[in-house]
Amino acid sequence: DAGPIANPEGWLFRIAHNAALDFLRRRARERAFSDEDPDMIVDPANPTADRQAAAASLHTFMRLPVAQRSSVIMMDVLGxxxxxxxxxLDTSIPAIKAALHRGRGRLRHLADEPDDRPVPKLSAAERLLLNAYIDRFNARDFDAVRDMLAEEVRLELVARTRLNGRKEVGTYFGNYSRVQDWRFVPGFAEDRPAILVRDPNDPKAPPAYFILLAWQDGKLLTIRDFRHARYAAESAQLLVL
Structure with a gap:
């Protein structure tokens, strides 16, 4: 008996992640064989190429909306x-069928995209808001950060808690004020504008986790902070600006 699982969400995420990689590796090997020219058969024993192909396909999965991604992985990968x-998922069967239909269609569309997709870009307005938030946060000017919140702001501290409204969400910044293990930089997580969080004592290390923000009329409407779900960064495609 290995005892209780300390982080059930992370444990389940890794099971799904590893199962998806196994599934995608098999698909990558099947696609590698050519029916026309035996000399073009790719050696399936090449683990580096195999992992790269699987990881690229996993990135495609991660571009699906949550409901579609969950439905497709749970049925087509996990069985x-x-x-x-x-x-x-506490969702009706018709809703699951709809998510599967849309998710599978979206995967087919994404599979047809060229491999050399352009690097995502921020609009001038997005860059201004993201940089303002990051600059105030890194300066520990949390009162100025609170001034950026919409009245109906929502926070999800993934795998930990949810808060709603300016008053509740305002308490979240106090937790960051008490620790020193973070420094924010702008970037992308799965092609979405994001805050990438680095350890200031190890600036060359990859980002430890990320935070997603959504804005409305120049005010911060939603925050999704993965500080307590760092396993998500292990699979996400992160790009530092």
Whole structure:
């Protein structure tokens, strides 16, 4: 008996992640064989190329909306039935079927995209807001950060808690004021504008986690902070600006 699982969400995430990689490795090997020219067969024993192909496909999965991604992975990768998926996600079977239909269609569309997609870019307005938030945060000017919040702002501290409204969300910044293990930089997480969080004592290390923001009329409407779900950064494609 290995005892209780300290982080069930992270444990489940890694199971799904590893199962998806196994599934995608098999698909990558199948695509590598050419029916026309035996000399063009790719050696399936090449683990580096295999992992790169699987990781690229996993990145495609991560570009699906959450409901579609969950439904497709749980059915097509992990092999759960519609009823099992419905029970686990607390969603109706028609909704699961719709998410599967849209998710599979989106995957086919994404598979047709060229490999050399352009690097994502921020609009001038997005860059201004993101940099203002980061500059104030790094300066520990949390009163100025609070001034950027919309009245109806929502916070998800992933795998930990949810807060709603300016008053509740305002307490979140106090937690950051008490620790020194972060420095924010602008970037992208899965092609979405994001704050990438680095350890100031190890600036050459990859970002430890990321934070997603959404704005409305120049005010911060939602915050999704993965500080307590750092396993997400292990699979996400992160790009520092």
């Amino acid at each position: 759960y039935s519609l009823q099992e998926i419905s029970d686990m």
